[in-house]
Amino acid sequence: MTELSLRLAVSLAQIAAVMGVVMLTVMILTLAERKVLGWMQDRMGPMEVGPYGILQPIADGLKLFFKEDIVPAGANKFMFSLAPILAMVPALIGFAVIPFGPSNKFELFGITVEPFVISDINIGILYILAFASIGAYGIILGGWASNSKYSLLGGLRSAAQVISYELNVGLAIVGVLILAGSLSLVKITEAQSGGFWHWYVFALPAPQIFAFVVYVISAVAETNRVPFDLPEAESELVAGFFTEYSGMRFAFFFIAEYANMVLVSCVAAAMFLGGWNAPYPGTILEHVGLGQFAWAENIAWFTVKAYLFLFLFFWLRATLPRLRYDQLMKFGWKVMLPIALGNIVVTSIAVYLFPR
Amino acid sequence: MEQLFFFYFAAVIAVASVLVVALRNPIYSALSLLIMFFHVAGLYVSLRAEFLAAVQVIVYAGAILVLYLFVVMLLNLKQDDRYHRQWPVAGVVGLTLAVEAVMLTLLKGRAIPPAPANTNETVEGLGNTEALGDALYSTYLFPFEVASLILLVAMIGAIILAKKDIGGSEA
Numbered sequence: 324m325t326e327l328s329l330r331l332a333v334s335l336a337q338i339a340a341v342m343g344v345v346m347l348t349v350m351i352l353t354l355a356e357r358k359v360l361g362w363m364q365d366r367m368g369p370m371e372v373g374p375y376g377i378l379q380p381i382a383d384g385l386k387l388f389f390k391e392d393i394v395p396a397g398a399n400k401f402m403f404s405l406a407p408i409l410a411m412v413p414a415l416i417g418f419a420v421i422p423f424g425p426s427n428k429f430e431l432f433g434i435t436v437e438p439f440v441i442s443d444i445n446i447g448i449l450y451i452l453a454f455a456s457i458g459a460y461g462i463i464l465g466g467w468a469s470n471s472k473y474s475l476l477g478g479l480r481s482a483a484q485v486i487s488y489e490l491n492v493g494l495a496i497v498g499v500l501i502l503a504g505s506l507s508l509v510k511i512t513e514a515q516s517g518g519f520w521h522w523y524v525f526a527l528p529a530p531q532i533f534a535f536v537v538y539v540i541s542a543v544a545e546t547n548r549v550p551f552d553l554p555e556a557e558s559e560l561v562a563g564f565f566t567e568y569s570g571m572r573f574a575f576f577f578i579a580e581y582a583n584m585v586l587v588s589c590v591a592a593a594m595f596l597g598g599w600n601a602p603y604p605g606t607i608l609e610h611v612g613l614g615q616f617a618w619a620e621n622i623a624w625f626t627v628k629a630y631l632f633l634f635l636f637f638w639l640r641a642t643l644p645r646l647r648y649d650q651l652m653k654f655g656w657k658v659m660l661p662i663a664l665g666n667i668v669v670t671s672i673a674v675y676l677f678p679r
Numbered sequence: 680m681e682q683l684f685f686f687y688f689a690a691v692i693a694v695a696s697v698l699v700v701a702l703r704n705p706i707y708s709a710l711s712l713l714i715m716f717f718h719v720a721g722l723y724v725s726l727r728a729e730f731l732a733a734v735q736v737i738v739y740a741g742a743i744l745v746l747y748l749f750v751v752m753l754l755n756l757k758q759d760d761r762y763h764r765q766w767p768v769a770g771v772v773g774l775t776l777a778v779e780a781v782m783l784t785l786l787k788g789r790a791i792p793p794a795p796a797n798t799n800e801t802v803e804g805l806g807n808t809e810a811l812g813d814a815l816y817s818t819y820l821f822p823f824e825v826a827s828l829i830l831l832v833a834m835i836g837a838i839i840l841a842k843k844d845i846g847g848s849e850a
Contacts (some may be wrong), residue, residue: 449733449737459741460713475752479752487742508827
């Protein structure tokens with residue numbers, strides 16, 4: 324019984340740590356997005372709160388916390404409260420299987436602890452996909468429960484968009500799964516060690532560069548970001564599915580969107596860009612004789628890769644206009660889907676011809 | 680422990696399934712269906728079929744039920760024409776299933792042959808995704824291909840039903 328409770332305590336500590344890091348990242352992102360957009364548009368971005376505006380996320384959070392919580396007349400109150408939770412939980416739950424660093428195991432009071440991954444389950448990536456698809460319920464139900472036509476339109480758009488692009492995300496990663504021969508993100512990352520030419524974007528015999536592009540575009544669509552932000556298109560639908568939301572419920576949707584961005588960035592880093600592996604063989608710290616601290620370098624690389632993706636999200640937002648709805652559907656089904664399917668065929672043939 | 684989980688999942692599945700047909704609001708019905716799908720997935724996990732569990736959630740909860748919701752929201756169903764006078768059919772099907780359940784319970788331990796002993800070890804050695812793929816593409820290759828053919832026919836049928844102006848003006 325003590326072993327069970329110890330295991331529970333270790334897991335809870337890991338979960339708390341990961342949640343803390345994710346929430347901190349979300350806070351940083353809200354500021355970083357406005358700053359990066361500002362610089363790209365030759366502005367300063369937020370400058371008022373704290374030195375150089377770095378306390379802006381805290382001010383925003385406090386403001387949302389103290390706002391009045393309004394439930395619109397005629398709204399379905401139960402669904403209206405449930406929707407933000409349904410949006411936020413799937414966005415956070417996926418982090419349970421992301422490997423943030425090397426799998427150094429150590430013994431703690433007789434149980435084995437893997438410090439840098441909460442849980443290494445053998446269907447890791449499918450687990451993330453499953454919960455990512457649940458995230459759509461929050462948006463659809465939130466749009467329906469608000470009893471507002473803008474919200475309903477936003478929710479319906481989201482339903483169609485998520486179904487179309489989820490398929491492409493799933494198909495884009497099949498190539499990587501064929502190469503790795505496993506669904507566990509830990510094993511997939513470990514198979515990419517030893518320099519950037521082993522990362523699955525570049526790895527022989529079948530570089531997954533097309534799958535990578537499809538994944539990134541579909542991930543942007545999955546997270547409802549510009550140029551695929553039709554569910555919340557502010558020039559057409561006020562704010563789409565969360566038009567009627569205020570206060571902390573609005574904040575939940577907001578956090579869910581940013582947490583989803585972090586999640587898809589982490590998955591992209593782990594699946595295509597080698598995860599915590601450095602772009603050169605081994606680690607520098609190991610070469611200079613500090614092997615016990617090599618994990619710090621690995622985590623640093625993982626962070627760099629994830630943040631590169633997050634920067635890409637901001638970059639797209641500053642650059643691209645929104646797609647029209649028929650363009651969105653046509654692009655998803657007639658361009659992305661054939662590329663993803665073709666990639667699977669080519670990868671399968673290559674792996675069959677050149678087994679490793 | 681396993682028994683406990685099984686009875687929890689089974690009870691929730693039963694209650695949620697009843698709620699799907701009993702609730703007045705179609706959106707609540709869809710949500711009960713979602714809860715049911717999740718607990719069926721949980722049942723799969725307790726049987727160590729993690730791949731099936733994930734696929735269950737992705738396909739049923741993630742795609743099919745979202746489409747249901749989509750349609751329900753667009754149609755704005757009236758509440759009184761829900762059962763479409765299907766009581767006789769429902770009665771016959773329900774009675775058959777009930778008799779079957781009673782018979783299976785009475786025959787317990789005799790009618791069902793025990794599962795091959797080495798199955799579990801094979802599954803654990805390979806990982807159940809691989810084991811499933813192996814079985815599908817070797818032993819059950821023909822049924823698998825037949826199933827995919829049926830799905831293809833259904834797909835083509837859906838396209839033909841949706842596009843009535845095929846062959847007429849530019850589609």
